[in-house]
Each structure stands twice: as structure tokens, then as C-alpha cells.
Amino acid sequence: MKAIEIRNKYLNFFKNHNHKIIPSAPLIPENDPSVLFTTAGMQPLVPYLLGEKHPEGTRLTDYQKCVRTTDIEEVGDNRHLTYFEMLGNWSLGDYFREESIAMSYEFLTKELGIPNEKISVTCFAGDEDCPRDTLTAECWEKAGIPKERIYFYGKEDNWWIAGEEGPCGPDTEMFYDTGKEPCGPDCQPSCDCGKYVEIWNNVFMEYLKKDGKYTKLVQKNVDTGLGLERMAMLLQGKQTPFDTEIFKPIMDRLGELAKKDDIASRRIVAEHLRSSIMIVADGGRPSNIDRGYILRRLIRRMTRQMNKLEIDLNELGALIDLDINVLNELYPELADKKEIIKEVIIQEKDKFMKTLIRGEREFEKVIKRIKDQGKNTIDGEDIFKLYETYGFPPEVSKDLAEENGLKVNMDEVDKLFKMHQDKSRLGSEQKFKGGLAGTGEQEIKYHTATHLLNAALKEVINKDVHQMGSNITAERMRFDFSCDHKLTNEEKKQAEDLVNKWIQEDLQVTVETMKKENAIKSGAECMFIEKYPEDVTVYTIGNVSKELCGGPHVKHTGELGNFKIVKEEASSSGVRRIKAILE
């Protein structure tokens, strides 16, 4: 069964069980600086899991584009992916364990045709925070899974939370038995010998973790996630996702272009190419920080592997064309964005090639010094410095060192990397903690300020100015918009004055729900039309601004204080960025 059929079956199945199909949110969370990318289907739904009413009701289903990069170094093996699609269904205070498990079982066995014997499940074993989940086990038995294939594990396996804090709960995971020999007498779903592959996770989300403590949420939710690529692989009887129709044409083409064969390198190129395309399509641009840096890393790693395979880098454009074609079935919206996707990825590849060439020059100097000193090993420090200063990848250093008859202390390099990674991982964990659920008073003000700035720029520059992204913290706002020139001082001043004028007028902010179609007809501004469900909320500020938006916003613009633009700069080609504060 092809991926698109699995997705369609899934959405239809849940639609037939009274779920509303909602669109995938963009990979880059809007107004949520707390996470780099959307990493799970539940993420855009956090406010609703916490109790806010969802305009589409209490039973939802969707496919969600996701990026997870914690395992980026593992890509190249037979399973890791940075981009993947998650199919999900949600109960927002509606059904709970019994119905959720009955539906999952029915979908797996009837719709996908997976034989009962191939399914094992796991449940939460219980601890001081939450009792043993015997009801879940009973539901599975009732569905037809025998006791021997129902396992109980602790928090490490059967508890789900996004990051450190937020809505969470015990989960039940479904595993597919690939038929491989057990790795030993204790072989179980929790072991990663490859016999059991996790296929679906249903979280019974009735807790909220905050400041290390668990309390009950206002409602009991179900949050489920099923990885599309993995399911396609299993149903097609393939060993890796790279053998499915999602990757195969690219893998084959890379094989034709490569002068050397290295399956891991081909997988890295195919995987990172797809992730980069998806991220750029949703507005991501390479940079040196946060999500821009992840995109940069993906493109760099891909470029290097292409070099390693001795593929002519001028083929990149044609490879992007091919991949967008391959992905067309799942993401037809990519076709319209083809030119910008190619421009961004190819430009970044060119930049990296310059880095590589410059790095190699610096590397020559290091080699000379080492040889002059009569040593035969390059210090980890040197390698790490080349990486930090020139972005010169350590694997390349190692290859070059060996070509020069020198050794590299890779353990030391790894140690330095680990220290570096721990630091940045700490950073991203704190980020996650920072804002998933938390929209404070100050963030709300900034949110309203972005609408005013958007309207002001349209008036000062021209009405073709559109929002390309935004990022808000309690301290400042960042606003990206399409514009072909650097703003003059006068334009900046005019925009700032206009926003302040509207703030002083203390305009009323109102919200209404309407059909998407009518909202667009009424001239409401919106960023990604495909992202919105049929019924949308529209925020209107006096008669100066009207935007499709999930909120929240202040009630009156007078609450904002004084608006000040602190910086205007290029963000990427054709996109400018304004940083502003409220004082």
C-alpha cells in the first residue's frame, strides 16, 4: 500500500468515526518561539488539549508534517528520518481509552489488513504519579490481543510528554512483529533488535506537568500519532523507508549519478533533500541560529555526501525537480514553490562549497604546523576549531588528515562535540519548556503589535507586502515580510508612527468565526491559506487590520504602550525582517 493510500484511508476512517479533518500546520510553528519545528501532531493543538474550544469540535484528525533533528547524526542507517509525516486523531474531552483502542484495532486490522498475530501492545505499569493502566490492557484483550502480547512498562517507555512540561499522560504503543527471529529469550517490544517496530502511539492525556508536579487537566484527551513512512515500509514488506516509493526514485537516481557507491551517503542525501525541501516550502531559510541553522546543517550534510559520492553538484537543481515530482502525490503544494525552493537550497550549497574551500586552506596550515612540530596526530582542539570557525566538518578533516598520513584524535573531537551539543541541547530543552503552552500578557501584546505592523507596512510600502513569518518572546517581536528593498529611514519612521497612532487611538480588537471562503472574500489577510480549517477565526482591529489568526490578542490597542522598531535587516532574498519592542 502506498503512503498516500494509507493517509487517505486513515483520514477517511476517522472521518467516518465523526472526526473533522483539519489541515496540517506548517513545519515552522507560528508565533511559537518555544520550538524549532513542529515535532508532533499534538503540538499545534496544545491550547485545545488544555481546554480551549476548537472551532472544529472535539474529534479531530489530520496528517502533520514534522521535523525532529535530535537524531540527525543517525540518518544514513536503515530507519532514521529527520522529516516525517504523522497521522493523528484526537479526542478533546470526548472519547477516552475504550473507544480509542477499539478504533485503533479496527483501523490496523480491517483497513490496513494487519493480521492480529503481528500486533503486540504496551501499557503503562504505574508509579507514584499515576496508577497502572489495567483498563487499557483490558480494552486490548477485549479487542482480541491475547495477554501474552500485552506488556507493561514504566515512564521511560509508556508515558508521553512533549519536552519537559505540558499536557501528558500514560500511553499505549502498538508494535508490528516483522517476523525476524527473537534476539533472545527476553526479546520484547521494548528491545530494539528490529523484530518489533513501533507503529502507533495513543496517549491518554489527562495530566499536566508543571514545575515538576502532575495535576489533572480540565479534560481527558486522547492524542495519537502514527508514522506514515514507517507504516508504508512495513505494509510494503520493505526493510527501510528508502525502499518505498517515497524515496526510491531519488535513491535510484543518486545511484546513477554517483561514481562511488555508498548506501549510507545516498540515504543522507535523499533524506536531507526531502527535509530541506519541506522546510524551505514552509518558509524556513538557512541562517546561523535555531531553525535556520538546522536547515543549514541539513543542506551542508547533503552537499558533503554528494561530494563524497562524486556527484556533480550542478545536478542539485534537477534532483530537487525530481524530488518535488516524487512528493507531488503527498504534497502537491510544493510545485508552486519550486523556484524559491531551488534558489534557496542551491544558494546555500554554493555558500557551503566556499566554506569547504576556505576550510581546506586553513586545514593545510594546520597540517603544516603539525608536520613542522614533528608530530603525527592532529589535536581534537584543532579539528573542533576548524568546525566552529569555518563550519569545516570533522569527518572531512579526518579524511584529509589520513590522506596526509596523519592521525586524528577523534575521541577528543567527540568529547568536544558532546560538550558543545549538551550545551545546545540544554538550550533547546529550555526553549521547549519556555513556551509551548505559555502565552503571557507580554506575548499577547506583541502578537497584536504584529497585526498593526503588518497593516502599517502595507500602507507605507505597498499593499503587496505580506507577512512571511513572526517570532515573539516576552521581550521583543520579530516580523518577516516580503519586500524587495531595504526600508529607508523615512519608511521605518512612518510605519512606527502609524502603529503608535493606532495604539493611541485605543482601537477595539474584535474576533469572529466565519467560513474560510468568506473570510478571504472579506479581504482578511492570511499567511498560508492551506493551513486553515474551513471555519476560521478572524481578528479585526478598528478599521485598520483584519487577519485570519488563532489569537490570542489584547482587547484594545491602548494596552500596548509605545512601539519602537529597533532593527530592519534582510532575512533572505526578497524577505525583510523587523525587530521591534513595546516600551
Ligand code: SER
Ligand atoms: N504525541 C504522541 C507522539 O508524538 C502521539 O501523537 O508520539
